[in-house]
Amino acid sequence: MNTVLDVQKLTKKYGDYLATDKVTFNIAEHTSTALIGPNGAGKTTTLSMLAGLVTPTNGSIQFQDHSVKDIRSLIGFLPQYPKFFHWLSALEYTEMAARLNGLETKNAVMEAKKTLEFVGIGNVMKKKIGTFSGGMKQRLGLAQAIVHQPKLLLLDEPVSALDPVGRRQVMELLKELQQKTTILYSTHILNDAEQMTDQLLFLRNGKLVENGSLDEVRNRYANPRIVIEFESIEERKRFESLITWEVTSKDLSISLAVDQPNVSMHQVLTILQSNNCSVRKVEHQTASLEEIFMKVAVI
Numbered sequence: 001m002n003t004v005l006d007v008q009k010l011t012k013k014y015g016d017y018l019a020t021d022k023v024t025f026n027i028a029e030h031t032s033t034a035l036i037g038p039n040g041a042g043k044t045t046t047l048s049m050l051a052g053l054v055t056p057t058n059g060s061i062q063f064q065d066h067s068v069k070d071i072r073s074l075i076g077f078l079p080q081y082p083k084f085f086h087w088l089s090a091l092e093y094t095e096m097a098a099r100l101n102g103l104e105t106k107n108a109v110m111e112a113k114k115t116l117e118f119v120g121i122g123n124v125m126k127k128k129i130g131t132f133s134g135g136m137k138q139r140l141g142l143a144q145a146i147v148h149q150p151k152l153l154l155l156d157e158p159v160s161a162l163d164p165v166g167r168r169q170v171m172e173l174l175k176e177l178q179q180k181t182t183i184l185y186s187t188h189i190l191n192d193a194e195q196m197t198d199q200l201l202f203l204r205n206g207k208l209v210e211n212g213s214l215d216e217v218r219n220r221y222a223n224p225r226i227v228i229e230f231e232s233i234e235e236r237k238r239f240e241s242l243i244t245w246e247v248t249s250k251d252l253s254i255s256l257a258v259d260q261p262n263v264s265m266h267q268v269l270t271i272l273q274s275n276n277c278s279v280r281k282v283e284h285q286t287a288s289l290e291e292i293f294m295k296v297a298v299i
Contacts, residue, residue, distance in 0.1 A: 002064075005027040006062040009022040011057050019206055023207070025211055028199075036186070042203050042207075044186065046186075047155075047186060074151045077145055078153075082138075085129065086128065087128060089127060090143070091126055098147045103148055111149075120173075138162055138166075142158065153185075157185075209297065218289075227255050229252050231252075233252060236249065236253070239254070
């Protein structure tokens with residue numbers, strides 16, 4: 001795959017405060033990358049520098065054959081808290097965004113209408129933005145970011161203002177957009193990152209502390225285990241009396257790390273069946289993205 005964005009040692013200081021510290025990564029064409037980290041990790045600062053809205057203290061940003069100063073018309077940006085002119089209609093606002101990004105008037109109107117339909121607010125395109133709900137404004141913000149068909153789409157918490165249904169719908173829109181553009185988005189909703197991500201970037205205290213595909217990151221922090229849920233606490237305790245393995249117990253469940261000698265699903269099932277243990281479920285688990293997040297980006 002072709003590299004769309006190459007970021008090297010990106011650093012931003014505000015006085016003595018180091019917002020980002022030598023952040024380095026690259027993004028391939030037509031992929032989706034999730035920027036993950038707790039509040040204050042440097043996600044918004046990173047996206048703002050990539051969008052050309054904040055000047056880096058040090059480091060470089062290379063977009064294909066262009067420097068960051070030349071890419072305003074090639075990128076789309078949705079800030080976490082987009083601002084609007086409430087007296088404009090959605091169509092007027094999106095048309096304005098299209099013209100600011102180089103589209104001629106006729107094409108700007110056509111693309112604005114088409115984009116508003118695409119994001120799901122075409123039926124209210126002539127209504128004033130001041131009458132819009134938070135979710136409608138979030139969709140409008142996405143429309144202004146993509147109306148000019150950017151090669152790189154930067155999104156800061158793009159679904160944070162949406163309810164679960166709206167969030168799912170917008171994530172489906174982003175999956176469709178990925179066929180035409182490259183997406184880098186920040187999020188704290190880890191389920192979204194699991195659904196639509198080719199690459200994960202974990203930030204902590206301004207530093208990039210982990211990166212890779214979802215599978216690569218999971219394999220590094222897999223912590224594979226067998227989890228058994230019993231019908232009763234008595235059944236759980238009886239099973240524990242039958243084994244010598246170390247377990248972690250909680251209420252009706254136990255967790256067995258599979259890196260112990262002789263621990264396997266076959267061995268576990270054999271003991272359960274031969275002793276007629278009453279269980280609700282037995283499953284093989286690996287570390288969830290939330291567990292990885294807590295280990296990598298928080299602790």
